[in-house]
Amino acid sequence: MDSSVMFEPFEIEVLQIGSSPIWLAKCIGGEKDNAPDEAECLQQVHNYQYQAGLWSSGKSMGHDMWIRRTARLQILPQINVWHLSREGEIVSIHFWSCVQYGLVHIAAGDLLRAEIAAGSENGKQAKEYMDKGKLVPNEIIVTMVKERLNGSDSREKGWLLDGYPRSSSQAIALKEFGFQPDLFILLEVPEEILVERVVGRRLDPVTGKIYHLKYSPPETEEIATRVTQRFDDTEEKACIVKLRLQTHHQNVEAVLSMYEDIIVKVNGSGSKQEVFTQIDGALTQLLEQKQEKLGTVAA
Template identity: 70%
Template structure:
């Protein structure tokens, strides 16, 4: 929990006496100090009364500090940690853009991280490409550390993160659990297989802007863009069917790890409707986190006041 606490206290005039100074004058005669009759029935000038006055003033001072802290404490909830899953072309990319725009989360795509490795021609990239071309999952040791390092970067820690398309297997999910990486919500987009194949085969990439188009559902704005569009090597019908088989084989095992966090959405619906459902779920999570953090602050301040008064 992130807690921004402002401490400010000025003792009330009744505690300071006639002087307008904020500092307590210990050399001023006790008889010249004014206290409410509810606290003291009489003022004596012997040593025991002086000690009682000093002790009760300190308690009054500490209680006021604690009350002031409770009033001025500003609570910033922990940032959202979201996972979104679905088969290839289930609409994860579109929904991630909408979520990122509204909630400011850092979008982390395991697929993009892998493709960057493939494009760079590293040894891990070559191994990843071999598996991707066969419709197989990339070895966990390649992906897990890549994802972990990205999640631990300052922007993701401060703003929250949206992990797209990962984990994809039980072993990957367990690896994240072992690293104490767990989401607040696991969004699952459910789309029919026929629709998925149609979406994948018609998908095209603009290599200049890296924007994704679809020849039927989201065509390019003009001929210039259309002329430079390319198809990803794994976006053919043959390869997407292999990927879907792998996805279906592993998704149930992944869901078993996050069964208490799953929010299932019908991905066949228009993207605006899908986002409306997701938006409502994320708003609820934020409200719960804010309520929990606020309750913790109130409890903490109450404990502070009790300890100071004792």
């Protein structure tokens, strides 16, 4: 594909107010099979920025400029890309009913398990708490999360923080480090379903993908034979699972009170698709509000 063809499926809009530039690329119509993947879309947005003279020497526009420019391009496959750069970036790609986000997924539990696997001192200490279903002390987890949020990929693409903050002191630390989420998603699931999900959860050590023996079984025999169970998820640890839930109930109200204005409660007891549809709706609404706000200022 030459570069002029690459732009064709896109409608690209560039908005910048103060230090929050937003790139919007929308690709509409066409065949699913022709839909470009996420990396290709971003590449096209960057190419467009460069060709339109809005991106020089690999850098984005100056901070204090305010620019609103729309380039209407040819209409082809259906896809939307939202790209918020600098202060935080959100990339959302809609492939028909299957929607994916380009945010960096940062899971506090995964960070801790990686430390345990690496055999570090922090990992050893963390495991003692995790084995008992208790929260790992802030001295260990807060720095880990902060460093991950400061990673170049998180700063560039934006992030989805999973399993953090789990206490008000963790929420305060996050704020003090200057990290402020746009949205707080609370997944509400009855306890008996949670226990069933945890006990049936399996991890593919090769791809890192999470399965569930009943609800999302491994696709092939090969994967089924290699999946493993997390040390704190086993049947014998069912009482630890309950303790983890107890810890959650003790802290959740204090955490929620810090995010009252941005909480979205999602019914998490349905299928993956049903839950995802609700989250997608919340994210889409958030992006529309941001867009509207910028449009009002632009008018």
